[in-house]
Amino acid sequence: MRNTVLEATSTYAPGYTLDQVFYQSPEIYTLEIKSIFSKHWQYAGHISEIPNPGDFFTFEFDRESIIIVRTKSGTIKAHANVCRHRGSQVCLEKKGSTQLFTCPYHAWSYDLEGSLVSAHAMPDDFDKNKNGLTPINVALVGGFIFICLAKTPPSLENLRRDLSGVFELFGFEHLKLAHKETYSIDANWKLAVENYQECYHCAPSHKEFAKVHAMARLPEEFQSLKSAYLKQTNGSVKFQEFNCYFDLAPPGQEGYQYGRNPLLPGLISGGINGQGVAPFLGEISDYDGGASEFMVGPTMFFLMYDDHIVGYRFTPSGRRQCKCDVFWFVHEKATKSVDYLLEELTQLWDVTTLADKKIVSDNQKGVDSQFYCPGRLSTMESFEQHFLDWYIMTLKSAALQT
Numbered sequence: 001m002r003n004t005v006l007e008a009t010s011t012y013a014p015g016y017t018l019d020q021v022f023y024q025s026p027e028i029y030t031l032e033i034k035s036i037f038s039k040h041w042q043y044a045g046h047i048s049e050i051p052n053p054g055d056f057f058t059f060e061f062d063r064e065s066i067i068i069v070r071t072k073s074g075t076i077k078a079h080a081n082v083c084r085h086r087g088s089q090v091c092l093e094k095k096g097s098t099q100l101f102t103c104p105y106h107a108w109s110y111d112l113e114g115s116l117v118s119a120h121a122m123p124d125d126f127d128k129n130k131n132g133l134t135p136i137n138v139a140l141v142g143g144f145i146f147i148c149l150a151k152t153p154p155s156l157e158n159l160r161r162d163l164s165g166v167f168e169l170f171g172f173e174h175l176k177l178a179h180k181e182t183y184s185i186d187a188n189w190k191l192a193v194e195n196y197q198e199c200y201h202c203a204p205s206h207k208e209f210a211k212v213h214a215m216a217r218l219p220e221e222f223q224s225l226k227s228a229y230l231k232q233t234n235g236s237v238k239f240q241e242f243n244c245y246f247d248l249a250p251p252g253q254e255g256y257q258y259g260r261n262p263l264l265p266g267l268i269s270g271g272i273n274g275q276g277v278a279p280f281l282g283e284i285s286d287y288d289g290g291a292s293e294f295m296v297g298p299t300m301f302f303l304m305y306d307d308h309i310v311g312y313r314f315t316p317s318g319r320r321q322c323k324c325d326v327f328w329f330v331h332e333k334a335t336k337s338v339d340y341l342l343e344e345l346t347q348l349w350d351v352t353t354l355a356d357k358k359i360v361s362d363n364q365k366g367v368d369s370q371f372y373c374p375g376r377l378s379t380m381e382s383f384e385q386h387f388l389d390w391y392i393m394t395l396k397s398a399a400l401q402t
């Protein structure tokens with residue numbers, strides 16, 4: 001594995017896309033799971049999805065399944081969904097409420113804390129205390145639940161220090177998940193993440209998005225719209241900017257990014273025509289004509305309008321298959337069909353993600369061709385450039401440690 005990866009990373013030229021091997025090699029995929037998806041914080045869900053003790057859901061990616069549960073004391077824990085007897089998945093339901101997780105194979109039972117509480121006909125020297133479900137790290141970012149499979153996860157301290165005011169302002173702990181949609185994409189996960197990180201494709205591929213977001217405009221026009229928009233900041237935490245993502249993150253800290261960008265003049269939120277779609281979030285009491293971009297770790301992105309938040313999570317399901325889960329959040333007190341209409345809330349990003357699903361899978365088809373070779377990136381793909389630089393650096397150092 002080491003040689004395959006080192007040989008591949010040595011071909012990388014900054015400013016160009018990756019070589020074909022990065023989208024096809026099983027060795028590289030295995031190392032990505034180990035060095036990226038098992039080492040960074042990944043978004044699992046929101047606290048509002050498990051309000052009561054015993055409420056749980058599972059989060060799956062690649063071959064992993066993690067149970068996220070609210071315990072009797074009200075804290076949130078995560079356990080590997082792997083029975084300590086012979087390894088069956090213990091919890092087969094995607095979500096629900098229970099007091100015990102009983103393995104469907106031979107009925108070992110685990111409590112909400114993950115401790116093994118019953119296992120029949122075991123030898124006298126069997127110690128139940130040493131056979132609990134494997135604990136997984138959990139952290140709350142506002143009310144958003146993140147998990148990390150690493151023994152020593154990257155620190156979230158800087159992120160919390162910089163952004164706790166933003167969490168309060170948008171009422172992260174007082175949201176509810178209004179809708180979730182999973183888009184399966186026939187492509188390597190990196191093509192989907194790369195696509196999310198650039199708006200070079202927005203004007204040609206997303207006519208609905210381009211009618212609402214200034215970001216779809218050419219760089220000069222976008223910058224002048226942004227300067228005009230930022231005149232209203234008044235020192236509010238809403239308009240801060242933090243660029244600590246990918247290769248810009250300090251060592252040991254999880255990467256993050258926060259910034260606010262304008263919608264097109266006169267528009268106020270992420271409705272299909274730039275209209276408001278739900279009651280204001282948190283402490284917000286007026287539309288300012290913008291939306292915040294907030295990223296945590298390498299594969300989770302939030303877009304924060306004044307009245308709703310849209311979350312995007314990218315996870316690999318295999319070398320040539322990935323999932324984009326899209327989450328729509330509104331204020332916890334907002335009532336469906338009274339305060340917001342689901343179709344109005346979800347329309348813009350549903351149509352946009354369906355278009356992305358198509359362009360990304362078409363991208364994979366071309367990347368698979370014998371005629372594919374790395375192409376030059378535009379000035380509108382600088383965020384993607386950071387991702388690729390960080391990706392190569394991460395993979396290279398992981399290969400050197402194997």
Ligand code: FES
Nearest residue numbers: 083085086103106
């Ligand atoms: S594998 Fe779970 S009880 Fe046997």
Ligand SMILES: [Fe+2]
Nearest residue numbers: 195201206356
């Ligand atoms: Fe897109």
